[in-house]
Amino acid sequence: MDPLRIRNGKERRETMGNRIARIILGIVIGIAALIGIYLVLPGSIKHPLQEWFQSTFQSAKHELAETYKKAKVPGFDVTFGTMLEKAGDGSSWIVDVIDESEDGSSGTYEVYAYAQKVDLALEPENGQDNQVNYSKAEIEIQFNVQKKNGSPVTTSYIIRVDDVPQSDHYRSEILKCLGRRAGGK
Numbered sequence: 001m002d003p004l005r006i007r008n009g010k011e012r013r014e015t016m017g018n019r020i021a022r023i024i025l026g027i028v029i030g031i032a033a034l035i036g037i038y039l040v041l042p043g044s045i046k047h048p049l050q051e052w053f054q055s056t057f058q059s060a061k062h063e064l065a066e067t068y069k070k071a072k073v074p075g076f077d078v079t080f081g082t083m084l085e086k087a088g089d090g091s092s093w094i095v096d097v098i099d100e101s102e103d104g105s106s107g108t109y110e111v112y113a114y115a116q117k118v119d120l121a122l123e124p125e126n127g128q129d130n131q132v133n134y135s136k137a138e139i140e141i142q143f144n145v146q147k148k149n150g151s152p153v154t155t156s157y158i159i160r161v162d163d164v165p166q167s168d169h170y171r172s173e174i175l176k177c178l179g180r181r182a183g184g185k
Contacts, residue, residue, distance in 0.1 A: 043138060044116045047092035054095060060104055065093035067152060068111045068143055076179035080113060080141070083182040087139060088118035105150045111143040120161070122173040132170070137162050139174070 038046065055062040069081030076083075084091035092114045100107030120134040140160040145152045159171045166174060 043114060044090070047094060047112075047114045048090065050094045051092045058095075061095035061097070064095050064109060064145070064147075064152060065111060068113065068145075069093055073175055073179050073182075075175070076182075078179055078182045083178045084113055084115040084139070084141075086182040087115040087178050088136075089116050091115045106148050107146075109145040109147060109152070111145055113141040113143075115139045118178075120174060120177050122170055122177060125167065125169045132173075134161055139178075 054065065070079050073080055073083055094112045096110045098108040098110060116138050117136045118134065118139050120137060122132040124131055142158040143154050144156045146155050159166045159174050
């Protein structure tokens with residue numbers, strides 16, 4: 001055996017090992033960068049991505065979101081899905097699992113509905129003089145859901161405008177405003 005040949009072969013293997021390590025490191029850094037970018041995205045981009053992911057890979061969550069999209073808005077002949085689609089520029093529906101049984105027939109969930117760039121004009125609450133107006137706001141409706149034997153039941157809901165929870169009066173006013181805009185009676 002020629003010692004020069006072995007030495008050259010060994011150098012070649014070390015170089016190949018360095019290349020593989022650099023490729024793996026590059027992939028890890030690339031994935032970390034993508035995750036970092038995703039975390040800082042605004043809701044108008046992040047929420048539709050989450051909805052797409054759930055509709056593609058998590059059918060149980062997607063079905064629960066669809067149930068709430070098709071639910072009628074109290075006091076109007078319009079669904080929540082239609083109401084939010086007509087409210088502004090796009091809507092998204094996402095489900096978070098809080099607690100779930102192994103078979104998925106019961107549990108606690110939060111269903112989030114989002115609409116971006118919504119303009120609102122709300123009647124004032126008792127004791128206030130001026131109408132409350134929002135321009136290009138983000139609306140979030142959070143349905144707190146208990147599922148028993150496969151049937152979801154809403155235990156409560158919260159409406160936020162630009163991340164600010166609204167009082168009972170303004171929740172009602174927001175639903176009235178958006179319901180009328182969607183053509184509900």
